[in-house]
Amino acid sequence: MRFCFIPTLIFISFISLFHAQKISGNWIGILTNLSIDSNQAIPVLLSHQVVMNFSNGTFRIEDAGAIQQFEVSGAIKNKKNFKLNSGKNPTIKNKQSVAYPFDFQFMLNDSSGYVESKFNAPGSPYHGFLLFLERDLKTYELNNLPILEPSVAKSMLNNIQNGIPAKEKRYKELQQFEFNPVYFGYNEFTVDSSYNDYLKRICRILKSHSDLRIKIIGNTDGDGSEAFNLELSKKRSNEIKLILIKNGIRTDRMIEEYNGELHPIDSNDTDEGKRKNRRVDFQFI
Numbered sequence: 001m002r003f004c005f006i007p008t009l010i011f012i013s014f015i016s017l018f019h020a021q022k023i024s025g026n027w028i029g030i031l032t033n034l035s036i037d038s039n040q041a042i043p044v045l046l047s048h049q050v051v052m053n054f055s056n057g058t059f060r061i062e063d064a065g066a067i068q069q070f071e072v073s074g075a076i077k078n079k080k081n082f083k084l085n086s087g088k089n090p091t092i093k094n095k096q097s098v099a100y101p102f103d104f105q106f107m108l109n110d111s112s113g114y115v116e117s118k119f120n121a122p123g124s125p126y127h128g129f130l131l132f133l134e135r136d137l138k139t140y141e142l143n144n145l146p147i148l149e150p151s152v153a154k155s156m157l158n159n160i161q162n163g164i165p166a167k168e169k170r171y172k173e174l175q176q177f178e179f180n181p182v183y184f185g186y187n188e189f190t191v192d193s194s195y196n197d198y199l200k201r202i203c204r205i206l207k208s209h210s211d212l213r214i215k216i217i218g219n220t221d222g223d224g225s226e227a228f229n230l231e232l233s234k235k236r237s238n239e240i241k242l243i244l245i246k247n248g249i250r251t252d253r254m255i256e257e258y259n260g261e262l263h264p265i266d267s268n269d270t271d272e273g274k275r276k277n278r279r280v281d282f283q284f285i
Helices: 002-023 150-161 167-176 193-208 226-246 271-277
Strands: 025-032 042-051 054-063 066-075 081-086 103-107 115-118 130-136 214-218 254-258 279-284
Touching: 025 150, 042 130, 042 150, 054 081, 103 115, 130 150, 130 167, 167 193, 193 226, 214 226, 226 254, 226 279
Parallel strands: 214 254
Antiparallel strands: 025 042, 025 130, 042 054, 054 066, 066 081, 081 103, 115 130, 214 279
């Protein structure tokens, strides 16, 4: 009878290891006090490992040349909400920095993908600041030289203020996203309102990935002259472009292509085939 517990123990250990891997590692982020300065983004880094329901690591703040780094640790009962406490004294501190012990809750928001918390450091200029962290796959050499980029912190603040989810969440959404054509009526180039939510989702992904551009490809069925269909495909592509512009996408992130009737995906000998050919396709580039 005693051996029947072994598979259960192995399963529990596997689950614990899985959750530990999900929250261990580097988490880059910002400290900010939005009520005073909506542009404030002080770069921070949490680097920690979770072993046997206990977190050990370091927390680093870089504020305009002032660097402070503390050891942090905390027991974990809830993998998405646990407290981390700093040591009394910093392990790294330069002359410009004034360092105070602190603590914060590691609270992972499943919806946004960010750790969202309040920084508790009585006496510190950062006491009561909001803390945001997102997973970061980069490796860092933790020394007394600046390693965190203010521009990355500003970009993260902008994402948070605009409701853009954390990096890991954005990449997952991009990997799972599949384009669908936008179809048009006969000789029409007006976009049906049923596509509004779909096009807004495309815009959200583009806003979340500043390195992405999109190709908008207009197509028609085989009815009419080649010149007429080329112009119609251009109008269809341009109509989509205008919707993306209205939703905040810059024109330099869009490329238009007009195929006219040259690239059908179905036969132009049937009404259903023609319906499928009257479309705009998309491609991330």
